[in-house]
Amino acid sequence: MVDHKPIFDDEDLQKQNKLWNPEEWIGCGLTYRDVPEHVALEAVRLRQIPSEVLSTLPSELLSPAGFFANSNLPSWDPAYDSKDAADVDFDATEPTLVPQKPSDIRLLSVATIRRLDNTFGQAWFDGKKSIRDARDPNNVQHWPLYFLTYAESLRQTCRCWVAWRAAIFWALEEHDDEEPEEVKWRQRTVNLLSSIVGWSGRVGCGLGDLSYEHLAEVLGENMLMGSVVDALVHDIKTRLTIRDGTSSEHIIGDTMFARCMTDGAATSSEHMGYRLIARYTHLLSSDSASRPRYLSFPLHSPPLHWAACMIDLPKQHIHFGDSLQRRRPQALFDELLRWLTEDVGLQKVKITDDLTCGLQKDHVNCGIISANTLAHAILGDTLWDHRHARTYRYRAFCTIASIILRSQEGKNTVLDVPFLDPFETHTDVETPAAAPAVAPATLHASSQVQRLTDEDITEFLNHTEESQYSVPAKRLRKGQDADSNDEGPVKKRTKTDVNPSACSKAFDNPDEHSSTLNGTQPWATKVAVAEHVQLDILESLRTGGQGNSSRHDRVVGILIKHGLFRGNAAKLERLRRECKRDDGDPRPGLDINNPKQVICSRCAKTVQLKAVYEAGRFREHWRKGCKKTPVPNKSITNFFGPKSASFKPVPQKLQPSEFIKHCPGLTGAVHPRIDYYIDHCPASGAGARTINFYVAQLFEEKRGIVSISDPSLSRKERTLAYHHQSLDRDWRIETSPHRASVVATRCLIRFAVYREADVSDNKVVCTACWAVFLRKEFRTAINRNRDKTYQQLIRTPKLYSNPIQYRLMAQYEGLEALLTNPSKLGVMLRFARGVALGHYNDLKVFLGLVETMVLATERRIRGVGMQNFKYPQEWREFGALIRMTSPRSYRSMAQHFRMESERSIQHTTSQRPRFPLGITEKSFEILAQYCQDYGYPSNYPLCFSVDDTKLFPAMQPLYDGPSKTWYLVGLPGAQQLQVKSAAELETLIDRKHNAAPKLRLWSVQIPFPGIPPLAFAVLPIASKVKGSELV
Template structure:
C-alpha cells in the first residue's frame, strides 16, 4: 500500500492524537519520519504571529536593517552538561517584552536543543528552561517555538553581516581614483543610494530574495539561484537583440536534467529525455532556429564553467576560467541526449570557448565567466571584457534592474552550489524507477527549514501541448513547419512521493559519507569484503582508493568512479556495463577512445605523502616493524613464563617468534612502512599518481605505539645535558676561544645573572632567529620581562632612539607597547577609595606591615585641557582644570562651553608619595591633584588631611609627613599638628655647653604617632640657594654665616663637609 501524498502547504494541519504519542513510552527516533508526528512538530515550532512581528519586516530597506537593533547574541556556550535537563512539563508564563530583554543562545546550544526536543516532547515536556538564567530564583520556561525565533535572529545576523560586507565592498570600489574608474564610481554610488529604499529581503526572480544577491559584490561563492538570475538577465538582453536571435540560454536545470536522465536505464531514457526543460530547447531550435545553446556547468561542487552547443552541427565546446577541469560526465550525458534526439553523436572541441581569466577563488560564477563568448569577431556580451570588479557590479546592477519575472521552463532553482550537487542527483535503482514530481516555484520569501524539500522542475500548468521526438532541423525557409515533438505534461508526470532523505537508511548513508570525507571511517570488514567481491566480479583488476573508500578506478578506461555511499557498488557496475569501452558497450561511441596503458610498478609503501605522521613514527621508533604480539604474551604462550625468568636461548626463541609475527616492516632509510603481506607490484594507469597497495593502506590505524625497548633514556638525557660540548673540546687553543664560546663559558658561571635586560636581549635575538629559520612570523612572540621593561623606558625617553635600537636588536613595535600599556590599570582621578586600595595593595605585595612615610611636593604644569575616558565610570572627563575633573556629557558641545565659560586652567600638579622606609623599595605615587598658584594653606590642608584619614582608616601607619620649606607648606604642617588628639614632647639635651635643648613634637592621631619634618633634600637645596645664589646675608638663629665661615668649617678637623664641595 502506497503512502499518502504529502502536501507541504497543509502538512501542519494534519490531526494529531496526543494520547497516542505523548507519555506513551515511544522512542522518538523510531517515529521521526511519521507524517503525523512531523506535522505536529512543525506546528509546535512555528513562531507565533505576535512574536514574528518583533523581527525586521522583509519590506524594510537595507539601510534600515543595518541599524535595526536586534537582541544580543550570547557568546558563552551552554553545552557543559546534558541539555535534556532543560526541558520541563510546566507551561510557559513569559510575556512578549521578555523575549527582547534576553540574549540569544549560541547556534551550538540551539542545535543541541533541537536534537533533544523530539524525545523530550514524547516524554511530556511542554517547554524548556532558558539555560542562560537557570540559576535565578525564578526559573524561566519557554515554549518550543522560541527555538525557531532564536534561529531567525541568528539568520538575521548572518544576512546583516552579508549586507555590511556588500556595503563595505561598494564603498571600497567607489573610492577608486582615476578616470578609468569614473563610470564604476558613479554606478557604485547609485547602488549605495538605492539601499535607502531597496528591500533587504524582497522577492526576486526564481523564488530568490534580494539578500541572496548580496553575495555578488563580495568574496562569497554564488549559489544556483544567483546564477539563474544572471542567466535570466542575459535572456532578456538576448530577446531585445535581433542579431542574436539564433542564441538560446538555459539555466542550471539543463545540466541537472541531463545528468538525471543519463543515470536511468537505457530503456527508460527515451522517456526521461522528454522532460520539459530538454524539450523546450528542442522546440526553440526547430521552431525559431535557435541552434546555439549556452548553459552553465557546475563541476567538482565548487566551480562554474560555460558550455556552448551548436545543435545543427553537433559541436560542443566549453570555457573554463581556471583551465583545470574537464567535465567528462556532463559531456557524456549531453552526448546521450543529443544522439537520442538528433540521431548522431556530438563532436567535442574542448576548452576553446573564450572566457575571462580567473585570478581569485570566488569569481568563477560571475556573468563574464558563465557566458563569455565571441561572435564574428565582436563581443556577444560586453561583460566579457570587463574586469572582475566591473563584472561583479554589472551582474549586481543587471539583476536589480530586471523585473521579477519567472520562467521555470528555462531556469530552475537547485540547491546551493556550495553543497554537494552529486547528492541531489541520486542514482535511480533498477528495481524502483522514480520520476520527479513537478512542483511550481513558490514566490514566498521564507520557507520553514522543517518543510523544505528537494524541488524538481516541470512546465507550468498552461503548457498542455505534446511533442513527439524531433527530427533534424529543416532548411531556413521551412523553419515555421508544424512541430510534432512530444513533451510530458504535468498530469502524466505525477507520482506518489513522500518525504525523502530523512529515513534511517538515508541518515546512515550521509553519516558514512561524512566520515569517509573526514577520513575517520571505521571499515566493517564483512561489508568491505562483500563490496570488493562485487567490484572484482566485473573488473578483476580494479583499484580501490587507499583513503577515499567510495572511489574505485576502472582498469579498462582508468576513470575513477565515486559510489553513492560507502560499500555501494551500483555506480561502478553501471559504469562498467554502459560507459566503459573495455568492459561493455560504450554509451558514447563518438568520443575518441582514451588510451590508458597500465604499467606495473613496485608498491611505494606508506610514506609521509600518504600520512604525515609516518615520518614522525619512523623518527621516534627504532623498531624493525610492529603489529606482533608483545614479548610478554609470547613468553607466556611459548614457555608459560615471564620474560624476565627466561634464559638466553629461550629469549632468542621468543624474539624470533616476535619477528615472524610482525604485521609491518619499517624502512628507516627510505622513510617507508610496508605491510608484511605487501603485493610488492601494483598495476596503475600510466600517468596517475602512485598509491600504496591495499595491504599497506590497511595498516593505517590511530593507535598508541611507544616502543620503549629501543630507547635508552640514560644516554638520551646525557646527550641533551652536554649537547654542544664536543665543539668546545675540539678547539686546541683554549685561550683563544671564539667570542660565542667565551660568552657561553661566562654565562654558565653566572657572570651575567644580574644583567637581566642583557639576558632578555639574548632571549629575544635567539627567538627571532628561530622564527626566521622556521618561516614563522614574529606575531604574538613572548618577550623577556626585563628586556620588555627596558624597551618601554627607552621608548618613553626617546622614540627616535628606540626605533634605531629596535631595527638592530629587536623588540616590540611602539603600537604593541601602547596596546600593552593600555591594559595596565589607569591612575585614579582625584582622591577616591581606589587611591587607598592601591596603597593597601602596594604594601601587601611586599608583605610589609610596618610604619610608612608620606611626602608631598608641587611641580610646574603646562596649562592645557585634555579629554580622558574612564572605563570604570564609563564617562568622559575634562582634565587640566582646577579642582575636580569635569564630566563631559556631550563632547560635541565642549568647544562651545569652553568658549563661553572656560574653567580655570591648573598651573601646578601636587603629588603625594607613599614610601616604605627601607632600602631598595620604590615609592608609590599615591595621588595627584591639579592646583593653581594662589591656593592658601587652608585649601592645601584639606587635600592632605583627606589622604591621612584614608590611610589611617585602612590601618596604614604613617609616622612622618614631609614637604619643602616654604612658608605655605610649613603652615600646612602646623595646622595638621593642631588637629592632633594630643601631642607628646620629647626633649634632647645638647652636648655642647650653653646650647638650648632640642624639642621634638610627636602628634598622636587615633593612637598613631606622626612627625612633621622637612625633606632633607629640600633643606640642602635651601642652604645652597641662600649661600651661593647672591644672598647678602645668611642668618642662623643668633649667628650669621658668610663664605669665610664656611671655608673655616671645611678645613677644620672633623668637619662634615668635603673640600671640593666648598
C-alpha cells in the first residue's frame, strides 16, 4: 500500500500492467483508499484522454490570435463556475457518446469537476462506467469516464479564450486621442499576438510562474499578477546586465524577496525562502570592493496594489515609492529594518517616501508603474504618465512577448499564421486564393511562417525510407539494461511491417529521423517543424497503413490539427464542384487550409471527410436528408407590414463582453450596518493615520516635535496637522440628495463589469471601494454603537464632528433639534428625507396642502395678511372640485386647512371663457384638445351621442370674461341677448320671452374603456322642435 498519491509518466502508462485484475477490485464492495500502485496506475490510465479525442481541442502551437480566430468553443460564464450541477454524476450505464465537437458540449463548472474528481475512485470501484449528464431532461447524455479530464481541459481552454478575446478586442480598439507613439506600439502588439506560440499554461523562457492567461491580462484595464511584475523586472535585469556587465552596483530582487521578507523567512530556517534571503545577506554584508550599493525590488501592498523600494546601503537609507501615495506595509518594513540592522550590519536606517514614481489615476496600472519606477531609478527610463497609460500597457506586453519570441526562436519552434480579423468568418472560402505563406513583414526574418503544401508532403514521403518510420528510442531508467523489455513478448509481424529489421536499426540511432525534418533533405529547407509535430508524423507513418494515399492523408490530418497545412485552391474548387454535383449542396462551407471537412449549408453541421479532398462522405450525408436549421419567428411588426415585403431576419448583434458601470459606493446593500454608520457618524470621513504621524512628518526633522500635545505647537500648526490628516482619509461619507453611501477617496467612479446584471447590482462596487470594505478599521467603524444623547453630542470635541453640519445648524434654526432628537420628530424626519429623495413627487395635492400650510403659517408669524397669496395649482383645483360638489363640505374643510375663499373661486370662474351654446368652431377646438390629451389620432373613429334633458324654464344673466359682456341666457336656440345695463335687463325680462324647458346635450367619447366622455355642445330647446332643425 502507498500513503501518497503516486505520479506516473508516459512510459508507465504505456507499458502493460500485469498485476491488474479487474475482478479483484471492481464491484467487490471495496473502499478506494490507500490502493496499491498498480491500481492507482489503472485509475490514471482510465482517465487518460485518447489522442483522437484530444485532437478536437485547439492545438497548443497556435498563437493567441490564431487560437481566438480559429477556435469554436462553448461559452464560459464565471458566475456559473461556482455552482455544482447535481444532475451530473457517475452512472453504471455504458457510455453512448464520444466528445467530437467542443462547441456542442455543455461545460462543467469547477465545483462539479472537483466533486467528480473526489468521488471518481470510489465510483470506479462501485462499477460506474460513465458520467451521466441529465441537466437537459430531454437529452440525457452518458460520457466515458475520461470525459472528466476532457471537461476540465475544455473548461480551461474556454477560460483562456475569454481572456484572449478581451485582450485582442482591447488591442484592436482605436481611440480618437491616439498619438503616433501609441499607434506604433499598438501595431507591434497586434503583430506579436500573431507571432508568439502558445495561449495556455506556463510561458517558461526563464519568466518563472508567468502564464499565458496572466500575459493576456496586460492588454486591458486589469490588475496585474506578481508574475507579470516579475517578467518586467526580468527585462530590467537583462538591460542592466547589457549596460554594466556582471560588475553592476545594483541588485534587483523580484516579488519573491518582499514576500519572503514579510513572512519572516530571514529568521525561520524552515521557511522555503530562507536560503534566498541568506543569499542576499551574503552579497550585501560582504566587505569586498564589489559589494553592491543598491538593492531594489517591487513589493505588494495589500490588498490589491504594487509599489517599489530602493535601499541605498552606503547612506543607510530606504527609499519607498507608491503611485497612490499610500502608507507603507508595516509588517514588511519592520522585518526589513530588523534584517538590515541585525543581519546585514547597518547601524541606523532611515525610511522616507521619496522614491520618484508616476502619479496613478486608476487602480489597475500599479504593477506597470512599480516596474517603471525601478527602471527610472536604475536605467533612467521615462517616468510613467497617466495620459499615456495605454501606450505603457502595449510596451509592457511587447517587452514580455519579445522575451518569449526570442526564446522560441532559439528552440526553432514553428510560429503561427498571420493575425486574423476576429470579426471575419473563416468557414467558407468564396474566393479561391492561396493563404499568405509568411507572417507580416514587420516581424523578424527568423520568425517567418510557412505552412506545408501537398507538394511538400509528397516530396517528403518520396525521400523518406521505411527505416525512418519510427519514434525516438525509449529513455532508459537509471540502472536499466538497454536490451531489457518491459512490454512483454515481442509483437507478431503484421502486413504493415514491411521492413522490421530496418525499424530495429532505427532505434539504435534515434537522431536519424529528426534530420529528415530539419534540413538534411531537400524539402526540409523550406520549413521548420516543431519536434513534437515531427514525432506525431513519424509515429503515424510507423503504425498506420503504408499506402501512399493513406500516409499522405494522415500527415495532412496532423498538420491541420497543428495549423501547419496550406491547401491548394484548384483542388478546393474541385471539391466544391463534387459537393454541388447531382443536386448537392449549393453552398458548401469550405476552408482552404482544412480540406478534410465540409460544413453543410442546410443543417450547419461539420462533416469530416474520409480523405483529403474526398467528397463521398459529404455527398452521402446530403442524400440522407439532414434537418434544416430552424428559421427565426417572424416579428409582430412584420405581420402588419406590406404583404409584398420579404422577410429578412435581422442579424443578432454581438453581445458586449463588458459593461461600464458607475460605482454606487458602499451602502446597506453591501452590509446593513453601513446605513446606520452613514446616519449616525458625525464626521465626514475616516481611515487616516493617527495625528501624531502627521505631526512627526511635518515637524520632526526641523524641530523634533512628534506629538500633537507638544506645547510648542501653535494653533495654526495644529490645524495644519489636522488638515493633512483629513486629506489622507481612505473613505468619505457622501450624503448628497441623490446619493447616501460611503465612498473611497480614490474611487474609480466608472469601471468595467462582465455581466449585465452587475450594472444594476448595488453590491458590485469598484476595487477601491471594495478594498475599503475589506479593511479591519472600516469594519470596526461600522460596528461601533453611535447612539448618543443630546448632552453627549454637544460635548463631543470638534475634532470628531462635521464642521459642515455645524454651519448648517447655525444657519437654519431648528435643524439641530431635528437632527439630535430624532425620537420626538421621527415621522417628520422621515417625511423630510422622503421629500428630498422624491418619494412624494406623485402626491401633488398633498404637497400643495403642505406648502400652503407652511407659507400661510409663516405669514401669520410675520403678521402679514393673505392678500395676493398664490395657492398651488393642484390644491386650488382640488378645492374648487370640493366646493362644486358640496359647498358645505368645502366650508368645513376651510375651518381646518388654509383654503381659497369662495369669492376668489367665483372670481376665477368668471374669468374663464363660457361654454359655447350650439355647435360652433370653439366646439371643434375643444374636441381636438380632448383627443390630443389622450394621444388619440384625430382621423380615428369616435363615438357620438345626444340626449335631451327636461329643465325648469328660467332665464339667467351670464358674464363672459374674455369679452367682458353680460348676456341673458335661457332662451330657446343659440340666440343670446346682450345686456348693457340693469335697466335693459329689466326691459328684456318684461318682454315676456319664453324660456327654454329642455336642454339638448351632444357628447363624444373615445371608444376605449376608462376614458370619460366629452360634452361637445349644449343647446336650449323648446318643447316642440323638429329633428331637421337640430341637425
